[in-house]
Amino acid sequence: MPENQIFIFDTTLRDGEQVPGCKLNTKEKIELALKLEELGVDIIEAGFPISSPGDFHSVEEISKIIKNATVCGLTRAVEKDIQVAADALKYAKRPRIHTGIGSSDIHIKHKFNTTREEIVKRAAKATKFARNLVPDVEFFAEDAGRADNEFLARLIETVISAGATVVNIPDTTGYCLPHQYAEKIAYLVNNVPNIDKAVISCHCHNDLGLATANSIAGIIAGARQIECTVNGLGERAGNTSMEECVMIIKQHKELGFFTNINTQLLNPVSRLVSDTMRMPVQPNKAIVGANAFSHSSGIHQDGFLKESITYEIINPEEVGAGESKIVLTARSGRSALAFRLQKIGYEFNRNDVDVIYEKFLKVADTKKEVVESDLHELAKAYIASVAEV
Ligand code: KIV
Numbered sequence: 609m610p611e612n613q614i615f616i617f618d619t620t621l622r623d624g625e626q627v628p629g630c631k632l633n634t635k636e637k638i639e640l641a642l643k644l645e646e647l648g649v650d651i652i653e654a655g656f657p658i659s660s661p662g663d664f665h666s667v668e669e670i671s672k673i674i675k676n677a678t679v680c681g682l683t684r685a686v687e688k689d690i691q692v693a694a695d696a697l698k699y700a701k702r703p704r705i706h707t708g709i710g711s712s713d714i715h716i717k718h719k720f721n722t723t724r725e726e727i728v729k730r731a732a733k734a735t736k737f738a739r740n741l742v743p744d745v746e747f748f749a750e751d752a753g754r755a756d757n758e759f760l761a762r763l764i765e766t767v768i769s770a771g772a773t774v775v776n777i778p779d780t781t782g783y784c785l786p787h788q789y790a791e792k793i794a795y796l797v798n799n800v801p802n803i804d805k806a807v808i809s810c811h812c813h814n815d816l817g818l819a820t821a822n823s824i825a826g827i828i829a830g831a832r833q834i835e836c837t838v839n840g841l842g843e844r845a846g847n848t849s850m851e852e853c854v855m856i857i858k859q860h861k862e863l864g865f866f867t868n869i870n871t872q873l874l875n876p877v878s879r880l881v882s883d884t885m886r887m888p889v890q891p892n893k894a895i896v897g898a899n900a901f902s903h904s905s906g907i908h909q910d911g912f913l914k915e916s917i918t919y920e921i922i923n924p925e926e927v928g929a930g931e932s933k934i935v936l937t938a939r940s941g942r943s944a945l946a947f948r949l950q951k952i953g954y955e956f957n958r959n960d961v962d963v964i965y966e967k968f969l970k971v972a973d974t975k976k977e978v979v980e981s982d983l984h985e986l987a988k989a990y991i992a993s994v995a996e997v
């Protein structure tokens with residue numbers, strides 16, 4: 609594997625599906641899994657097989673149909689869970705079991721009512737058991753974001769010795785600041801003697817709106833896999849958004865990373881996920897929101913119409929978003945009005961536009977957006993008034 613490749617691990621069908629109201633049936637999961645594969649994701653986390661017969665069936669059917677991507681199933685660090693996941697993954701060309709346990713003292717005390725020593729033992733046992741069933745085992749150290757780094761390093765060293773091929777360092781509660789998350793990853797890189805035997809993975813939640821920033825800080829510090837979801841769906845405030853990470857990596861070439869994602873499919877896949885999960889995307893969402901490539905204020909419109917890079921860092925076609933939009937509101941200027949009039953077939957000179965602009969502002973003050981039918985009315989009224997003279 610190239611040193612600078614960032615593996616995209618999509619968990620839309622697992623962490624994303626945990627969102628209330630987003631539950632998917634097997635047919636929907638298969639449709640989305642096929643699209644995720646076409647998009648170029650490296651790993652598809654298809655579900656949590658022991659959680660329900662329906663989820664077991666979905667993971668099994670996805671395993672049969674996916675050709676290139678790794679198909680992954682989640683488990684607790686419990687042998688029964690791991691065996692069930694292995695059964696669900698038995699048809700997968702590249703199966704991965706994702707097992708793990710809490711690693712922060714908060715989880716160790718309140719969730720497990722046990723000791724750090726016991727957690728290390730359970731983690732090693734679960735990893736070994738999984739590794740006897742499949743060749744690719746990812747271990748998650750739940751709540752690693754709030755775990756003590758020294759203990760975390762010991763836990764990670766142990767699970768790598770037990771056969772983990774990927775070590776996931778989740779900021780489960782979305783607590784870390786980017787520099788803290790980066791320091792945690794760097795600490796593991798520098799203090800886990802066998803770290804070169806595994807890929808480090810970032811799994812960040814968005815409780816403080818930092819999931820994307822933390823994931824990017826994580827790869828800069830040495831991680832090589834990002835766990836993310838389409839549209840940033842996921843528990844509570846969501847997971848790291850795939851489209852954001854992929855485009856940060858693509859835009860910031862100086863980072864020296866690349867992914868396998870076909871970015872032109874980002875918007876079509878976002879729409880499919882939103883429709884299938886019945887979960888609208890906020891209009892101001894980066895990359896895939898309805899307004900991500902819309903310009904509405906006069907100053908921005910004027911600059912954009914002179915040269916698009918004045919106000920756009922991404923060509924919308926590169927992410928499958930079609931054309932940029934010039935939206936007309938009471939904040940729009942003459943150049944935007946002239947541009948939109950021209951687009952629907954009216955060629956007016958500067959003086960004509962000045963006159964129409966005064967009328968346009970009156971209409972614009974009465975509504976949120978001036979639409980095409982309003983423009984036709986304004987243009988026709990102006991043409992009629994000139995003809996009368
Ligand atoms: O957020 C988390 O810690 C998780 C694990 C199950 C990987 O989703």
Ligand code: ZN
Pocket residue numbers: 623778780811813843847
């Ligand atoms: Zn999670």
